[in-house]
Amino acid sequence: MSDTSRPRASLRTAVVWEVLKEALDRRVKATGRDVLDVLDTGGGTGKFAVPVAHLGHRVTVVDPSPNALFGLERRVAEAGVADLVRGVQGDAQGLLDVVERDSYDVVICHGVLEYVDDPAEGVANAVAALRPGGILSLLGAGLGGAVLARALAGHFTEARTALTDPAGRWGAGDPVPRRFTAEQLSALVSEAGLAVGAVHGVRIFADLVPGVLVDTEPGAVEALMRLEEAAAELPAFHAVATQLHVLGEKPA
Template identity: 80%
Template sequence: MSDPLRPRASLRTAVVWEVLKDALERRAAAAGRDVLDVLDTGGGTGNFAVPVARLGHRVTVVDPSPNALFALERRAAEAGVADRVRAVQGDAHGLFDVVERGGFDAVLCHGVLEYVDEPAEGVRNVVAALRESGTLSLLAAGLGGAVLARALAGHFTEAHQALTDPAGRWGEGDPVPRRFTADQLSGLVTGAGLQVGAVHGVRVFADLVPGVLVDTEPGAMEALLKLEAAAAEQPAFHSVATQLHVLAERG
């Protein structure tokens, strides 16, 4: 399984992990508690849930896939955090059938909005899971990154289709049902009553750089990680990022 703390996986997760880790530290300090209650919606096999549990927090993972949840439990056990990770089968639409409303200090909603029928409803649900003061980490597919990737691959018609399609899809074979701009994601968050703290572009370069270069060129991995981190906070690069990360707060 990939892990935000391992170098190769960091090309995809480092930016989000560093932002999330800092946000949890701030939330714990504000709450006056070392241990937070964290909800990870669509958390799957625990790419973020297990590292968060390693920080000492209690994590509830809600995911519709029983296979993913089984892998999560095994992974948590191997990491020695099984007592801090709870796996629950469910989805964002019926979230409060399986978890408590207003019961969490932080909510992770990563890779979920692309697949729900009503993104605005999905955001309202995860926001409703937050306590009076809480933090939302929202990660979703970016429109610009898909357009750029299709164009660089020589699929110009598909790039144009993605650019003009209301859902940001490049064609029938597109595996992602929906993509977003930074303004769209921020609008969903503020519409649900939260204040946007920061927006980050994720995988601005990582998906465009040949893997062989990263794996064989000395120092390339570290240099690319530094470049990703520097570009993530620059609004000019949000429009070409593969994913967009929004950090928002209530209270």
């Protein structure tokens, strides 16, 4: 866990990063190549692209926001990985207009499906960009985590609304257009022709624990991180996770 290549956002990204890093390592062994081609669709300013590049891999970041891509350019320059990361303006719906099919060993699709018109199309495009044997890392907003958060905040009607709404929204003011269950995300992956691998709950406890406890108790951050890791793969906790992470592998 002390790997210096891990992102520093700590609690909220630690579980996903560890799973992604292990997937990259597996792909390196499977291909026999030290340098992989990685696509980060919706990658923004490079939260994952920069640490992936620090591992020595080439990363293409596709994002619809010019401001995000400008931030990416500045971030990779500061991180010393500008030669390994390139930004391209585009979105999940038109992904194959800006990247080539069958060209990437790993595709990262984090926080994208919540906002696209057709999640199945978004996954299909990501899969089309993968080489045979390639790995998809998919991260989406979890329905159960939102329901629990609204209930614990005393917004019981909103919690029930999210529970029954087809898109998992708690009301008109909800900033997230769509949420998923682990089963829904897994189905999107399998229906796109991938073998579903590991499924993880993300931010199971981190968003519920008062910040003052984490900030003031010695060793609390590390202990909470260990707890998140221990619970991440347990299906019982997927139903209350703020986010859900699914790995899929394309047939060789």
